[in-house]
Amino acid sequence: MTDYIDLNxxxxxxxxxxxxxxxxxxxxxxxxxPTSCLGALNAGxxxxxxxxxxxRHVLLTHIHLDHAGASGTLxxxxxxxxVWVHExxxxxxxxxxxxxxxxxxxxxxxxxxxWGEFLAVAEPQLRxxxxxxxxxxxxxxxxxxxxxxxxxxHVSYFDAGAGVAxxxxxxxxxxxxxxxxxxxxxxxxxxxxxxRASVDTVRAWRPETLFLTHFGPxxxxxxxxxxxxxxxxxxxxxxxxxxxxxxxEAGREQAFAAEVARDLRxxxxxxxxxxxxxxxxxxxxxxxLARYWSKQEQGAAS
Ligand SMILES: [Zn+2]
Numbered sequence: 411m412t413d414y415i416d417l418n419x420x421x422x423x424x425x426x427x428x429x430x431x432x433x434x435x436x437x438x439x440x441x442x443x444p445t446s447c448l449g450a451l452n453a454g455x456x457x458x459x460x461x462x463x464x465x466r467h468v469l470l471t472h473i474h475l476d477h478a479g480a481s482g483t484l485x486x487x488x489x490x491x492x493v494w495v496h497e498x499x500x501x502x503x504x505x506x507x508x509x510x511x512x513x514x515x516x517x518x519x520x521x522x523x524x525w526g527e528f529l530a531v532a533e534p535q536l537r538x539x540x541x542x543x544x545x546x547x548x549x550x551x552x553x554x555x556x557x558x559x560x561x562x563x564h565v566s567y568f569d570a571g572a573g574v575a576x577x578x579x580x581x582x583x584x585x586x587x588x589x590x591x592x593x594x595x596x597x598x599x600x601x602x603x604x605x606r607a608s609v610d611t612v613r614a615w616r617p618e619t620l621f622l623t624h625f626g627p628x629x630x631x632x633x634x635x636x637x638x639x640x641x642x643x644x645x646x647x648x649x650x651x652x653x654x655x656x657x658x659e660a661g662r663e664q665a666f667a668a669e670v671a672r673d674l675r676x677x678x679x680x681x682x683x684x685x686x687x688x689x690x691x692x693x694x695x696x697x698x699l700a701r702y703w704s705k706q707e708q709g710a711a712s
Contacts, residue, residue: 412574412619412627415454417447419476420524424585425685426476427626429576430458431569433549436466440567440576441623444479445526451480467492467547471557471578472564473499474596475513475525476689477623482506482529493531494545496556497538499563503531516596516694539565557612559605560594566612573618574627580608582638583624585685590677591634592670593642594624594690595698602646602702609635624689645670649699659700666696 413430416423428451429440437460442451452462462484468491470478478495481503485491495503502509506528514521539545541556553568557580567576575581582591593605612620613635619627620634628634648669652662670692674683 412572412621413458414621414626415451415458416625417443417450417454419443419447420688422685422688424625425689427621427623428454429621430455430460431548431550432458432460433547435549437464438467438469438548439465439484440469440621441471441477441578442468442480442484443477444475444524445483445528446479446524448480448483448526462488463490465491467494469547469552469567469576470495470499470503471566471576471580471623472496472561473502473509474561474579475509475528477578478503479525479528482531483527485531485535486529489532489535491535492537493535494537494539494547496563496565497540499561500536500538502563503536504533506530512598516697541565553615555608555611555615557608558599559601559603559608560599562599562601564608566608568615568617570615574621575612575615575617575619575631576621577612578623580605581612581620581622581635582641583686583689584622584628584634585625585689586678586682588678588682589633589637590674590686591637591641592674592686592690593638593645594695595642595645595702596690596694597698597701600698600702602642605642606639609639625685645695646699646702649696650703652696653700653703662700663693663696667692670695 414427417426419425431438481493543554557566560579579594584591
């Protein structure tokens with residue numbers, strides 16, 4: 411049983427989940443979400459009988475704003491909090507200016523509405539990970555694995571005792587009871603080969619439960635991961651085909667988003683489809699894949 415909190419992102423349920431690990435020596439949160447959801451996080455913790463002062467650890471799968479935005483605020487509110495993050499993400503948590511700049515290119519004037527503020531984490535409260543560690547938090551032992559592909563600084567955590575793998579975005583998006591698994595592919599780090607290898611890493615844990623930020627716990631890991639890779643390949647192929655058309659980039663983005671919208675609504679009701687699109691905007695998915703293919707072509711040409 412994994413406790414988690416629905417952050418009710420932008421008033422939409424089942425979009426962003428924070429996992430809550432409760433132990434005798436305090437609480438660990440996996441991906442606390444953005445600062446815009448701090449009220450929901452607080453209320454969710456209170457409903458579990460937890461105060462912010464009991465939170466000892468924030469485990470980040472990666473530093474994208476929908477996962478990590480509130481870390482600095484939580485660390486500032488409670489100096490007893492330690493924030494764990496892959497070494498490639500650590501400097502951006504200590505100084506988020508470049509991260510915010512890059513996110514602003516995607517989200518423009520929606521930044522504040524969507525995410526709220528992104529405070530730096532004080533360096534003494536940061537712990538860098540490389541993957542391969544075993545860490546003890548909230549009375550349990552977690553294995554850490556480096557799982558790039560979605561982001562170059564992505565890690566996953568495995569609680570072998572409970573059989574739960576906390577996968578962030580690398581195991582995709584799956585909302586509600588549907589078997590529909592979507593691959594979130596925003597810029598700038600998408601790498602298909604690394605992503606496939608990371609799926610192998612997660613699979614090798616033989617988890618009973620995959621915990622996804624978008625959204626919550628799912629059983630049947632093998633079938634889930636197969637479905638993820640199938641749709642990742644299909645979306646990558648679609649982006650590649652669109653890049654060969656005479657459309658401009660805006661037109662390609664639109665065509666990609668229209669095809670994803672059609673696919674989603676073929677399998678899901680409209681409200682669920684919209685939750686997937688809120689968890690990762692399909693036009694961003696095109697941009698991430700287009701950037702990947704452009705890097706591949708440059709690599710092949712040089
Ligand atoms: Zn992400």
